[in-house]
Amino acid sequence: MTGRMAAILESLGHLLTGRLDRLGLAARFAGALVLVLWMSIRRTSLIIRELYFSGVRSLSIIAVSGLFVGMVLAVQGYEVLQRYGSTESLGVIVALSLVRELGPVVTALLFAGRASSAVTAEIGLMRATEQLAAMDMMAVDPLSRVIAPRFLAAIVSMPLLAAIFSVAGIIGAWIIGVQLIGIDDGAFWSQMQASVDVRIDVLDGLLKSIVFGTAVGLISVFEGYFAAPTAEGIASATTRTVVISSLSVLMLDLVLTVMMFRGLS
Amino acid sequence: MASSDPSVMIDLNGVRFSYADRPILQGIDLTIKKGEIVAIMGGSGGGKTTLLGLMAGRLKPSSGSVTLDGFDVPHLGKKDLYALRRRIGMLFQFGALFTDLTVFDNVAFPYREQTDLPEAMIQALVLMKLEAVGLRGAHRLMPSELSGGMARRVALARAVALDPALMLYDEPFTGLDPISVGIIGRLIKRLNRALGMTSIIVTHDLNETLRLADRVIVLSGGKVHRDMAPDEIRETEDPFIRQFADGLPDGPVPFHYPAEDYLTELMGS
Amino acid sequence: MNRSRFDIAVGFFVALGLLAMVFMALKVGNLASFDNGTGYALEAHFDNIGGLKVRAPVKSAGVVVGRVESVGLDQDTYEAVVRLRIYPNFRFSKDTIGSILTSGLLGEQYVGLEPGGDPVYLGNGDRLGKTQSAMILEKLISQFLFSKAAETPAKVP
Numbered sequence: 269m270t271g272r273m274a275a276i277l278e279s280l281g282h283l284l285t286g287r288l289d290r291l292g293l294a295a296r297f298a299g300a301l302v303l304v305l306w307m308s309i310r311r312t313s314l315i316i317r318e319l320y321f322s323g324v325r326s327l328s329i330i331a332v333s334g335l336f337v338g339m340v341l342a343v344q345g346y347e348v349l350q351r352y353g354s355t356e357s358l359g360v361i362v363a364l365s366l367v368r369e370l371g372p373v374v375t376a377l378l379f380a381g382r383a384s385s386a387v388t389a390e391i392g393l394m395r396a397t398e399q400l401a402a403m404d405m406m407a408v409d410p411l412s413r414v415i416a417p418r419f420l421a422a423i424v425s426m427p428l429l430a431a432i433f434s435v436a437g438i439i440g441a442w443i444i445g446v447q448l449i450g451i452d453d454g455a456f457w458s459q460m461q462a463s464v465d466v467r468i469d470v471l472d473g474l475l476k477s478i479v480f481g482t483a484v485g486l487i488s489v490f491e492g493y494f495a496a497p498t499a500e501g502i503a504s505a506t507t508r509t510v511v512i513s514s515l516s517v518l519m520l521d522l523v524l525t526v527m528m529f530r531g532l533s
Numbered sequence: 534m535a536s537s538d539p540s541v542m543i544d545l546n547g548v549r550f551s552y553a554d555r556p557i558l559q560g561i562d563l564t565i566k567k568g569e570i571v572a573i574m575g576g577s578g579g580g581k582t583t584l585l586g587l588m589a590g591r592l593k594p595s596s597g598s599v600t601l602d603g604f605d606v607p608h609l610g611k612k613d614l615y616a617l618r619r620r621i622g623m624l625f626q627f628g629a630l631f632t633d634l635t636v637f638d639n640v641a642f643p644y645r646e647q648t649d650l651p652e653a654m655i656q657a658l659v660l661m662k663l664e665a666v667g668l669r670g671a672h673r674l675m676p677s678e679l680s681g682g683m684a685r686r687v688a689l690a691r692a693v694a695l696d697p698a699l700m701l702y703d704e705p706f707t708g709l710d711p712i713s714v715g716i717i718g719r720l721i722k723r724l725n726r727a728l729g730m731t732s733i734i735v736t737h738d739l740n741e742t743l744r745l746a747d748r749v750i751v752l753s754g755g756k757v758h759r760d761m762a763p764d765e766i767r768e769t770e771d772p773f774i775r776q777f778a779d780g781l782p783d784g785p786v787p788f789h790y791p792a793e794d795y796l797t798e799l800m801g802s
Numbered sequence: 803m804n805r806s807r808f809d810i811a812v813g814f815f816v817a818l819g820l821l822a823m824v825f826m827a828l829k830v831g832n833l834a835s836f837d838n839g840t841g842y843a844l845e846a847h848f849d850n851i852g853g854l855k856v857r858a859p860v861k862s863a864g865v866v867v868g869r870v871e872s873v874g875l876d877q878d879t880y881e882a883v884v885r886l887r888i889y890p891n892f893r894f895s896k897d898t899i900g901s902i903l904t905s906g907l908l909g910e911q912y913v914g915l916e917p918g919g920d921p922v923y924l925g926n927g928d929r930l931g932k933t934q935s936a937m938i939l940e941k942l943i944s945q946f947l948f949s950k951a952a953e954t955p956a957k958v959p
Binding site: 394397399402407 | 589591616625629630632647
Binding site: 319 | 808809812814815816818819820822823825826827829830857859866
């Protein structure tokens with residue numbers, strides 16, 4: 269019995285030290301990445317290429333998802349609000365949930381699934397086929413030529429996509445609430461404007477999505493860079509990117525939300 | 534410690550290397566002169582590719598010294614190492630072409646990254662290099678549209694783009710049909726003579742090697758087993774080299790993975 | 803491949819994203835309420851501000867005329883000091899009364915301004931002469947209970 273307990277504890281400890289090793293590796297990797305960042309910022313054409321693959325290619329899924337989420341929020345919100353006879357507050361409820369929470373969070377989750385997984389697979393494949401080694405042998409640092417532009421593209425794309433998601437959602441809510449249900453158009457917008465604060469709500473939401481973009485971008489390039497150079501290795505790295513990104517986004521969201529509300533009062 | 538002899542390209546001295554706890558190289562002493570074509574042979578997993586990595590500074594030896602053209606490779610900073618690597622070309626096992634760039638852009642890559650040449654000049658240089666490997670007509674294709682042999686030739690054109698003083702070839706013949714093997718072999722020899730560079734070829738293709746190399750180094754057990762001219766290899770009675778040359782299944786390199794007694798295991802304990 | 807195609811698509815994407823941000827700033831949020839620097843400041847002292855928060859609206863006759871800029875405590879008098887930022891196009895007479903009101907029964911609290919008839923207007927940094935504190939529900943209830951208790955003397959058991 270005690271032997272079994274010891275075995276369980278041992279495997280638990282092993283798991284933990286494994287995780288910590290990986291965390292240390294990620295920290296050193298991030299440090300090295302930061303050192304080459306300013307060099308690759310000047311290579312705008314490389315970043316534009318990655319913005320195309322990460323940002324532009326995610327545009328449709330983000331806009332359509334935003335529209336639907338906004339519509340659902342409008343239906344659900346209306347159902348609750350009409351019990352209290354304050355349906356004209358629909359705009360406020362939808363806008364605040366989107367701008368503060370759902371916009372940044374859902375965008376980051378979709379981005380992790382759509383763009384980051386592809387980045388991990390691409391970098392993993394470049395490593396497996398020795399493209400990164402070839403670059404290194406040609407005296408070109410893969411970190412600044414391949415990794416940094418993809419990381420930067422995630423940071424830049426995320427707030428833009430989150431803003432597009434939120435606006436699409438508000439438009440979706442407007443279609444349901446004003447066009448279909450018949451809430452007063454003026455009340456919908458004016459109530460929203462009176463209650464949504466640019467600095468507290470809009471800027472905090474954008475700040476969140478920049479943090480999420482940094483986290484998701486770092487995870488995707490890290491997992492790709494250290495993927496085992498086999499088909500299974502790349503597949504599991506891609507899965508890990510999506511899982512770890514999603515969990516980190518949700519965890520960071522809690523931390524940021526608490527910090528932001530504390531700063532408010 | 535750096536060899537001052539200007540005719541020496543690479544000097545390895547007591548080089549040891551291990552992955553985790555597994556020793557790969559156990560004391561390699563090797564000197565390669567400028568202009569030589571040297572083949573490094575040995576069984577799979579025998580540390581041949583590791584040796585290339587050590588020469589190029591991609592790996593650091595656990596002990597011993599690696600001197601390349603007078604530079605102490607393992608102790609170079611990143612900047613100096615990259616400066617040195619501009620004079621080294623490397624052909625990877627499967628070419629390692631950038632899959633998102635065309636053939637032209639692949640060969641243009643070293644020029645665009647390392648020089649400030651105008652685009653018109655780069656275009657001329659790239660077409661010249663592609664012409665040298667016979668693939669000028671394919672410059673618009675993507676790497677995925679090339680056969681294995683063509684990809685290897687494009688990679689060769691890219692590797693010699695900056696006219697390196699040293700070329701490292703990692704298994705250049707693996708997975709190619711006999712015609713492509715012949716073409717690559719001929720190109721290696723021609724580039725070597727035309728550009729006056731030193732070539733180091735890691736391979737286990739014996740026939741092509743004997744036709745190509747000035748010297749053959751056979752690795753075994755993490756050490757230099759033999760260092761001889763191609764003609765000597767054909768005649769040697771060394772059992773390891775004979776097994777290698779004649780493709781014998783059993784010999785100094787055993788056919789069986791170490792196991793307990795066959796009969797005992799079959800009958801059960 | 804084609805660099806200009808990337809450039810155009812990415813340019814479109816960035817423009818769309820920035821447009822969405824501007825939309826959020828102007829149409830969803832009200833950037834007009836973001837003008838911290840403009841307008842002029844007034845100061846009002848209250849015995850109790852209840853649940854008044856920074857950035858709560860300042861209203862006169864139901865119209866938003868400014869925002870609460872800061873809330874502090876006077877260490878000598880132990881009164882709450884509320885700084886109001888009034889939009890530049892509104893003027894209030896010297897004898898304006900400030901009070902803390904609640905929109906609806908349980909709604910947010912705001913500062914109400916009720917102008918008097920004084921021909922002189924309040925300027926930047928002036929202090930409101932008369933104020934009325936927030937109504938605190940607990941105080942009202944206890945007042946009510948105490949007055950009830952005074953009316954009907956407690957029975958001796």
